Amino acid sequence: MSKRALLSVSDKTGLVEFAQSLVTTGYELISTGGTATALRGAGLTVSDISDVTGFPEMLDGRVKTLHPKVHGGLLFLRDNPEHRAQAEAHGIAPIDLVVVNLYPFEQTISKADVTLEHAIENIDIGGPSMLRSAAKNYRSVTVITDPADYAIVSAELAANGDTTLATRERLAAKVFRTTGYYDALIANFLTQRLPEPEPFPETFALPLRRAQALRYGENPHQVAALYGGFPRHFQQIHGKELSYNNLIDINAAVRLIREFIGDLPTVAILKHTNPCGIGSAPTLAEAWAKAYATDRQAPFGGIIVVNRPLDLATAQVIAEIFSEVIIAPAFEPEAQTLLFKKKNLRLMINSETSAPAPSLEIRSCIGDSFLLQGGDADIVSTAAWKVVTKRPPTEAERAALLFGWRTVKHVKSNAIVYAAADRTLGIGAGQMSRVDSSRIAIWKASEAKLDLTGSVVASDAFFPFPDGLIAAAEAGATAAIQPGGSVRDADVIAAADERGLAMIVTGQRHFRH
Secondary structure (H helix, E strand, C coil): CCEEEEEEECCCCCHHHHHHHHHHCCEEEEECHHHHHHHHHCCCCCEEHHHHHCCCCECCCCECCCCHHHHHHHHCCCCCHHHHHHHHHCCCCCCCEEEEECCCHHHHHCCCCCCHHHHHHCCCCHHHHHHHHHHHCCCCCEEECCHHHHHHHHHHHHHHCCCCHHHHHHHHHHHHHHHHHHHHHHHHHHHHCCCCCCCCCCCCCCCCCEEEECCCCCCCCCCCEEECCHHHHEEEEECCCCCHHHHHHHHHHHHHHHHHCCCCCEEEEEECCEEEEEEECCCHHHHHHHHHHHCCCCCCCEEEEECCCECHHHHHHHCCCCEEEEEECCECHHHHHHHCCCCCCEEEEECCCCCCCCCEEEEEECCCEEEEEECCCCCCCCCCCEECCCCCCCHHHHHHHHHHHHHHCCCCCCCEEEEECCEEEEEECCCCCHHHHHHHHHHHHHHCCCCCCCCEEEECCCCCCHHHHHHHHHHCCCEEEECCCCCCHHHHHHHHHHCCCEEEECCCCCCCC
């Protein structure tokens, strides 16, 4: 008895050639709908699924393969005498190979004008059912869900008359990854459409497709890969392959520059996800000078991000130091020509000027656990700001406080930023004590020969004691911004009043761990 193959695909890439190879190796073809039409159009002999089941395709194709003669043919154990007897008694013949790829649900819901009805019609039922049945019985059945696997199956059939158990096992595992991804897409789409979607339901499915294999992870002994939609928003036009660390830094850089979209030309320099310096000015070249002046040492090997197309004048000054990555909405031709001379420099186009900020943040946790939280994605707003000192900030101080608050949000906690209205002056990041972060920021400003007199200070969380605020005043700051909420807020405010500082509390903390 010849072997039988059931083919039912949405993606017909390579279908005819693969079907021809099956016929050459002795397979009979069974098919459905448009797949059968395509095969017959290529001159192949095909049996309709209704000929196998004795039941017509119906309900606009919703029911065609959900039948015992299909699933029995896939699932019965060939070496089990009882199974074989039952299959013969009910006229169920084995199906030895299945090729199915699913209705294009992902492409359907990616369309801006998709309706719920159209999305639902693109939920495949029979396809996943056949894949799962075939994959469960992979010891006897070869199952393919990806045209990329046609070649290996064709080669093994031509050489051996059958696929190897190792190949069938690998393809079966791929099936369950595929159906899991597909189900997660559907679950998330329908959940998000609920009148009151639950942000953290009792089970959580995250559909992710690998976008890029990486050479290694944070360190060379770690393996790594990139998953998700990164390539939809970024285009690399030059330089070495992106590393894991590059991607972490790019994420931090783009989230930071989002704060300055629509503002003056702005340049930010980052190292290990922390800002080294940020500057705004009428031109990018002037903004670069302000950002670089904050810290001339740390930017070596750093990440540069801008909120305007990168021009030649800016490229010329940036090119004077070694950088890992430059990110811009575009690169003017002359700037490209210059920067292309640096063969290892990675140039990234942020194709949407500001790639969408993550609405959900996920972090792995010990014990095969994961922490999920909503993203801290809101662009800074001044609506909830409250002046708590006797002296309100001047307009100049208020502009500087906004600049500092936008920046400190993106600095690792404990975070302190000294700023003017158009630039950072000193940044202290990631210390165990807020006072230590302030000292580092003051020291950085001193090293850069930047005067903090008349500056403002921003703190990502409340001052737990007056000492941090006092240190800022002694360094020359005249205004401060912080979330407030400490049991010693009154003491901190009193210290500010004693020194003539203006202080704003935002009511919103920006820890970053």
